[in-house]
Amino acid sequence: xxxxxxxxxxxxxxxxxxxxxxxxxxxxxxxxxxxxxxxxxxxxxxxxxxxxxxxxxxxxxxxxxxxxxxxxxxxxxxxxxxxxxxxxxxxxxxxxxxxxxxxxxxxxxxxxxxxxxxxxxxxxxxxxxxxxxxxxxxxxxxxxxxxxxxxxxxxxxxxxxxxxxxxxxxxxxxxxxxxxxxxxxxxxxxxxxxxxxxxxxxxxxxxxxxxxxxxxxxxxxxxxxxxxxxxxxxxxxxxxxxxxxxxxxxxxxxxxxxxxxxxxxxxxxxxxxxxxxxxxxxxxxxxxxxxxxxxxxxxxxxxxxxxxxxxxxxxxxxxxxxxxxxxxxxxxxxxxxxxxxxxxxxxxxxxxxxxxxxxxxxxxxxxxxxxxxxxxxxxxxxxxxxxxxxxxxxxxxxxxxxxxxxxxxxxxxxxxxxxxxxxxxxxxxxxxxxxxxxxxxxxxxxxxxxxxxxxxxxxxxxxxxxxxxxxxxxxxxxxxxxxxxxxxxxxx
Numbered sequence: 038x039x040x041x042x043x044x045x046x047x048x049x050x051x052x053x054x055x056x057x058x059x060x061x062x063x064x065x066x067x068x069x070x071x072x073x074x075x076x077x078x079x080x081x082x083x084x085x086x087x088x089x090x091x092x093x094x095x096x097x098x099x100x101x102x103x104x105x106x107x108x109x110x111x112x113x114x115x116x117x118x119x120x121x122x123x124x125x126x127x128x129x130x131x132x133x134x135x136x137x138x139x140x141x142x143x144x145x146x147x148x149x150x151x152x153x154x155x156x157x158x159x160x161x162x163x164x165x166x167x168x169x170x171x172x173x174x175x176x177x178x179x180x181x182x183x184x185x186x187x188x189x190x191x192x193x194x195x196x197x198x199x200x201x202x203x204x205x206x207x208x209x210x211x212x213x214x215x216x217x218x219x220x221x222x223x224x225x226x227x228x229x230x231x232x233x234x235x236x237x238x239x240x241x242x243x244x245x246x247x248x249x250x251x252x253x254x255x256x257x258x259x260x261x262x263x264x265x266x267x268x269x270x271x272x273x274x275x276x277x278x279x280x281x282x283x284x285x286x287x288x289x290x291x292x293x294x295x296x297x298x299x300x301x302x303x304x305x306x307x308x309x310x311x312x313x314x315x316x317x318x319x320x321x322x323x324x325x326x327x328x329x330x331x332x333x334x335x336x337x338x339x340x341x342x343x344x345x346x347x348x349x350x351x352x353x354x355x356x357x358x359x360x361x362x363x364x365x366x367x368x369x370x371x372x373x374x375x376x377x378x379x380x381x382x383x384x385x386x387x388x389x390x391x392x393x394x395x396x397x398x399x400x401x402x403x404x405x406x407x408x409x410x411x412x413x414x415x416x417x418x419x420x421x422x423x424x425x426x427x428x429x430x431x432x433x434x435x436x437x438x439x440x441x442x443x444x445x446x447x448x449x450x451x452x453x454x455x456x457x458x459x460x461x462x463x464x465x466x467x468x469x470x471x472x473x474x475x476x477x478x479x480x481x482x483x484x485x486x487x488x489x490x491x492x493x494x495x496x497x498x499x500x501x502x503x504x505x506x507x508x509x510x511x512x513x514x515x516x517x518x519x520x521x522x523x524x525x526x527x528x529x
Contacts, residue, residue: 078446080447080448082178082185082373082447083376083447084178085378085379085426086161086380086452087454088380088381088399088454089398089399089415089422090455090457090469090470090471091103092412093403093404093411093414094465096457098412099412099457101115101416102114103129103131104131107493109489109490115417115420116416116420117423119420119424120426120430120478125489126489127478127479128488130524131493133477133497133498134496135156137149137150145165145520146159146518146520147166149168152455153212153454157211158173159500159520160499161452162217163177163518171212171227172217175217175218176216177517178376179218179219179228182374185373191240191366191371193375194366194374194375194376195229195231197215197230197231197232198359198377200352201232202381202385203330204333206333206335211227211382214228214229215230215378216230234355234362237362238322239322241365241366242320245319316436316438317365318369320365323358333385348385349386349389352386357425357428359377360428364436368436368438379425382454384398385397391421392420394414426480430449430481445483447483448509451478451479451480455471456474457469457474458471458472459471481509485528486528487527490526492524492527494524494526497524500517500518504523505528
């Protein structure tokens with residue numbers, strides 16, 4: 038008869054006298070037949086957002102974003118060119134649209150005719166845009182967090198790269214937030230994002246010691262300083278564990294113990310990071326944040342006072358740091374859900390330091406840079422966002438988790454504020470103030486996703502992609518707000 042072996046949790050430890058515990062390496066008994074942790078590695082969910090539409094006013098070219106090739110081996114247009122190194126982990130979904138009121142009642146999952154921020158609620162929560170608030174429903178990140186956060190220290194991470202509104206003559210009116218939840222009274226309330234990378238690092242890692250680190254509880258510390266062997270203290274549990282293991286695991290565990298014994302002889306310290314069996318580590322502090330930039334205004338003649346010295350606060354460095362922090366927070370299981378707003382709705386962030394456009398992110402779509410106009414210019418702005426999205430995907434792809442990778446247990450979505458087409462508020466065609474001809478990205482392999490393809494989904498809503506992403510993250514059900522159904526092709 039074939040011997041059956043019970044599965045072991047990936048965080049299993051051998052415990053002994055005085056509360057001392059020895060972390061175990063990644064063993065086969067912890068894994069299922071597919072190389073994943075037998076208890077199930079946690080799934081992760083990340084929503085990213087860029088405050089741009091896909092095309093420019095008056096340009097018949099709707100975008101330089103959507104591939105010409107449908108299915109696998111799709112081509113990369115200029116807006117998505119930075120995805121090259123991680124294209125196999127990313128799918129493009131095109132043919133999407135958010136319906137508009139068009140002078141009548143707002144349809145389910147639709148928006149008001151006035152453009153800016155009216156797409157937030159249907160885009161991120163699947164609920165028609167309300168008259169006086171940015172979102173009428175809980176956003177997908179918070180719904181997923183309710184389902185999969187478990188006992189992680191941070192139920193969700195909510196970050197924004199663009200530091201400020203950067204426009205002195207008006208307020209953001211909700212354009213600066215993309216995460217909403219239902220409070221104890223049932224009211225939908227925004228979650229203000231963290232905009233300081235240093236503050237985010239302090240919250241996550243200032244007092245954090247990764248498994249196998251140098252901080253131990255006082256009782257264990259006294260024993261270690263007294264040069265008493267941790268392995269001796271857990272010897273009883275070791276003897277009970279060995280019969281549960283196959284020959285390969287017994288050899289691996291013995292090598293592990295031999296290494297620990299050697300370190301005890303040399304430095305009488307706690308078990309080394311090699312005992313962790315994962316990629317969690319404490320990142321160095323990012324240091325002080327870049328100084329905040331000034332805001333645009335108007336002069337006495339009503340002219341915009343925007344210059345290339347305003348509207349920028351080191352967002353290039355901030356974007357990279359936030360991606361690093363999200364990556365390590367997921368690797369250390371400090372959180373399983375994150376939202377990252379690179380730029381605000383109707384973003385007035387200065388693009389000159391980033392793309393060379395002599396205007397802000399929003400005005401590129403309106404021909405604000407007389408030297409660089411049209412949809413191809415808009416695509417250069419989108420590509421800046423995609424560079425950082427690709428960087429985050431690459432970090433997850435290169436991080437081992439057991440016999441798999443962190444990207445195998447993660448789903449990421451990148452959403453845009455709008456598409457390109459009819460502006461129902463003005464009747465103008467080929468407008469950047471439109472939610473026709475939208476597209477988005479979904480990356481990762483959690484829940485059976487099969488990335489690396491271009492899926493055309495005419496008549497579908499961006500929230501249909503979020504439904505699929507939520508399902509991949511482990512949330513049951515087939516709807517987000519008023520939008521029902523997913524995109525089955527993403528799993529085939």
